[in-house]
């Protein structure tokens with residue numbers, strides 16, 4: 001999907017809806033990819049995100065070594081691939097890209113593989129890791145962001161006029177959808 005650069009000060013808005021995302025990492029030889037629900041922006045400028053990852057995830061091992069990660073925002077058209085990426089592990093030698101019909105897209109500023117089919121992508125460098133026992137709370141700075149211009153406008157707003165359906169994990173194989181905007185009246 002064609003994407004254009006997003007202004008750094010608007011990049012955090014890509015994660016404002018709280019969608020499930022695909023997190024990726026690569027070291028030039030190996031790469032990994034997994035579904036992640038627990039993510040949020042934590043600073044506007046420089047744009048910074050927080051993600052909670054299991055420390056045993058294959059992809060987390062690569063993030064730990066490279067200190068880089070990619071975030072790809074999927075829409076409902078690839079919900080099966082998202083669920084698949086969250087239900088299989090790279091530890092067993094599976095190439096999830098191939099298995100779930102996803103295409104690697106080259107990053108601009110990092111070595112992370114991004115998901116071509118995603119509606120938006122972010123490249124991040126790890127700033128801090130907070131040890132949470134079996135999980136790690138990763139704080140990472142956004143160093144590049146791109147989005148499909150028909151779905152995310154230059155003012156930094158998601159747009160649902162062209163059939164976009166962002167997805168949210170409800171549990172198990174169930175996902176909810178965001179597909180319209182309601183505007184509050186100023187009082």
Ligand SMILES: Cc1cc2nc3c(=O)[nH]c(=O)nc-3n(C[C@H](O)[C@H](O)[C@H](O)COP(=O)(O)O)c2cc1C
Pocket residue numbers: 020032033034035036037038039052053054056057058059060082083085086087088089090091169
């Ligand atoms: C929809 C969905 C959301 C998930 N969200 C998270 C999450 O927020 N954090 C996490 O650590 N794992 C999450 N998982 C689990 C990982 O995606 C899963 O363990 C994955 O197989 C790890 O892949 P890897 O070992 O190849 O890195 C989620 C799984 C699914 C299906």
